[in-house]
Amino acid sequence: MRKGSIAPAPLWWPTGRVRSEHPCSHPVPLVLGIETSCDETAVAVVRDGTEVLSSVVSSQVDLHARYGGVVPEVASRAHTELLVPVTAQALVEAGVTGRQLAAVAATTGPGLVGALLVGVSAAKAFALTWQVPFVAVNHLEAHLYAALLEEPDLAFPLVVLIVSGGHTMLVEMLDHGDYRLLGETLDDAAGEAFDKVARFLGLGYPGGPAIDNAALDGDPSAIAFPRAMRNEGLDFSFSGLKTAVVNHVRENPDVSTADVAASFQAAVVDVLVEKSRRAAADVGARALALGGGVAANTLLREQFLGACADDGIQGFIPTRSMCTDNAAMIAAAGWYRHQRLGPSPLDTGADPRDRLFHR
Ligand code: KG4
Ligand code: ZN
Secondary structure, three states, X not given: OOOOOOOOOOOOOOOXXXXXXOOOOOOOOXXXXXXXXXXXXXXXXXXXXXXXXXXXXXXXXXXXXXXXXXOHHHHHHHHHHHHHHHHHHHHXXXXXXXXXXXXXXXXXXXXXXXXXXXXXXXXXXXXXXXXXXXXXXXXXXXXXXXXXXXXXXXXXXXXXXXEOOOOEEEEEEEEOOEEEEEEEEOOOOHHHHHHHHHHHOOOOOOHHHHHHHHHOOOOOOOOOOOXXXXXXXXXXXXXXXXXXXXXXXXHOOOOOHHHHHXXXXXXXXXXXXXXXXXXXXXXXXXXXEEEOHHHHXXXXXXXXXXXXXXXXXXXXXXXXXXXOOOOHHHHHHXXXXXXXXXXXXXXXXXXXXXXXXXO
């Protein structure tokens, strides 16, 4: 089934029957994750923080495309309609019932407040109904866990580059729950730059996949766009690059869009890869991983793994569906968090500006 489409809303709700390969008696290592921070309504069931039994993602991309970006109120309403059928589908695909879960985990922030509230409220209601713990999860912590979900043997200290629509950060993971911020963007996030440049080039929304696609037919060395702060520290800056693209196209109206897309993408990827390998060397990391929607980018994936091979460090990139927003990563992060800290209080609210680090 295409990402973004879900089965028609089931009129039933999973009750007693469980597939025989899941002999779930309490205590069970099954966590239901819920993700509604932006425009994906996602629910997943993950065992032991590592085995995905189901991961359903209903994307609202078609709803927002006509506006060229996510409309918060439209997103909240869609989450309200979709969350129950998506949850039912995730439970059925996993072959479990709510009462067999060890916990229900939900993204509590950062994100759009109305969108977050739908997931958080539902998660608490499910937890109360099924009499299982509720676990609050930071969305960025979950992006960190996408790699460990698929490759639990990644060695600490692990450096993870998170590149999403709202964030670009290099994080050192010393252990579960023990993170250090090595660098972050000083202005636009990498995904935001992709989205803004795509919109300017008329490539549509969401911009990242559109540029990825357009760049396939372009020459990445056609235009020498700036690599801001490439050799300075571990922070990033992408707003100057976006301005350089706009200026170049205005001065050269006949330029090939594919060449602009390829050259822009090459400039972003060059800086991301260079800083990641430097961060790994600086902290003596044993492994380097990617997370966040931009980690679905074809060129970034190639160059990142190439750099890891050249530097002799273990490199890992989650599958594309684990890079973009999904609930399996929420369940995985929730599982590890629950083991360390136990349940979250039921008066935990949505926090649209929740931070993983306070600089
Ligand atoms: O992690 P994510 O799904 O949502 C946030 O937490 O923000 O990331 C979404 C971002 C968007 O900016 C989107 O354009 C970008 O990831 N993205 C990509 C690709 N696929 C998604 N950027 C570059 N290349 C891609 N293939
Ligand atoms: Zn995300």
